[in-house]
Amino acid sequence: MKTLFVNIGTLAGITPKGTLRLEGHAMDQVQCIEDAWLLVEDGLIKSFGTGTPPREEAAKVDACGGMLMPSFCDSHTHIVYAGSRDGEFLDKLNGLSYEEIAARGGGILNSADRLHHTSEDELYRQAMERVREMTLKGTGAIEIKSGYGLNPEDELKMLRVIERIRKSYPGTIRSTFLGAHAVGRGYTHEDYVRLVCEMMPEAARYADFVDVFCDEGFFTVEDTARILEAGARCGLRPKIHANELAVSGGVQVGVRYGALSVDHLERTGEEEIQALKGSQTMPTMLPGSSFFLGIPYGRARDFIDAGLGVALASDYNPGSSPSGDMRFVMALGCIRMRLTPQRAFNAVTLNAACAMGISDITGSIAEGKRADLILTQPGWDIVKIPYLHHTPFIRQVFIGGEAYS
Ligand code: NIG
Numbered sequence: 001m002k003t004l005f006v007n008i009g010t011l012a013g014i015t016p017k018g019t020l021r022l023e024g025h026a027m028d029q030v031q032c033i034e035d036a037w038l039l040v041e042d043g044l045i046k047s048f049g050t051g052t053p054p055r056e057e058a059a060k061v062d063a064c065g066g067m068l069m070p071s072f073c074d075s076h077t078h079i080v081y082a083g084s085r086d087g088e089f090l091d092k093l094n095g096l097s098y099e100e101i102a103a104r105g106g107g108i109l110n111s112a113d114r115l116h117h118t119s120e121d122e123l124y125r126q127a128m129e130r131v132r133e134m135t136l137k138g139t140g141a142i143e144i145k146s147g148y149g150l151n152p153e154d155e156l157k158m159l160r161v162i163e164r165i166r167k168s169y170p171g172t173i174r175s176t177f178l179g180a181h182a183v184g185r186g187y188t189h190e191d192y193v194r195l196v197c198e199m200m201p202e203a204a205r206y207a208d209f210v211d212v213f214c215d216e217g218f219f220t221v222e223d224t225a226r227i228l229e230a231g232a233r234c235g236l237r238p239k240i241h242a243n244e245l246a247v248s249g250g251v252q253v254g255v256r257y258g259a260l261s262v263d264h265l266e267r268t269g270e271e272e273i274q275a276l277k278g279s280q281t282m283p284t285m286l287p288g289s290s291f292f293l294g295i296p297y298g299r300a301r302d303f304i305d306a307g308l309g310v311a312l313a314s315d316y317n318p319g320s321s322p323s324g325d326m327r328f329v330m331a332l333g334c335i336r337m338r339l340t341p342q343r344a345f346n347a348v349t350l351n352a353a354c355a356m357g358i359s360d361i362t363g364s365i366a367e368g369k370r371a372d373l374i375l376t377q378p379g380w381d382i383v384k385i386p387y388l389h390h391t392p393f394i395r396q397v398f399i400g401g402e403a404y405s
């Protein structure tokens, strides 16, 4: 099965074969060609170029001068959750902080209670609605975490739901065991950390990665190290929640255990930058939660100027970032974090793919990669996407070369 895209105004986000991440000033550029064509075969990018397209027996897509770019990769979400937490939204508007809501038994524990009383079928249905919404907004690869179960039975229920999404979704799904999201009801802290370690072999049947909320009031660096060691014994690489609520030491412990990414990083400084230098860990910032919680934005510019790569992700969840709109994430990256549109583009495509270990198969335009693509309306370019941040720009999303609807 072949599809030939013709009349592409700009083909954006081309990387040389084998480029798995962009760091430092390499993030300043997005390689583009004008007046282009692109050939897809069996869901993969077969070839592309400029000028006259090749003569091929293929279904044709007339891009009508629009831009064709890689679809967004969202390397940090919590989209398997039950219902909503709109009551807490009102508490927040009345002045309560994220920590105060959590201390009252709201927050993550509120979602855990709801999830406990929701069937697997219903959880799947609700999560798939979010997946569909995200895909129509241009996302083609999603990492999804457990972490609203907080006991063995409900954590596995979540991981099975993620597995079901993985099997039915045409894009790419990665699954993360976040048993250590909060201490489950009825456990002491110490007992719960031990239990998370004990859950690991069963969780590893489904999960690709292990995550810990290493932050003030949640899990310590010592807890995190124990859990990551248990994860490593089961072949799970870490992705860490760190430095959202306090300077937690989460970045350093993540790097020490070879984390694929350390995420949030709203409160980081020179020490975290130094810890990340020379590592394979992708610093990942979540401006949607800074926006929603009114907390600082990560210092992405300083990280990039220090020579590091940065990814941006949505953190889509009911408590701190109830949106999976990666275009909005890109806009916040520019408007609030003062990234250039090119840096933000690289952060939500290739580097976000790298932060979930899939930049060899998606996240940029390169021969042999999946044809996960956004076709824009005519007249769009990389700068306009965050600048005109709420004007509809997508004409069609293609996942594995197939038009998504
Ligand atoms: O990444 N910070 C920890 N976990 C999520 C929030 C989860 C929730 O509030 O439900 C986050 O922001």
Ligand code: FE
Binding pocket: 076, 077, 078, 241, 315, 317
């Ligand atoms: Fe999160």
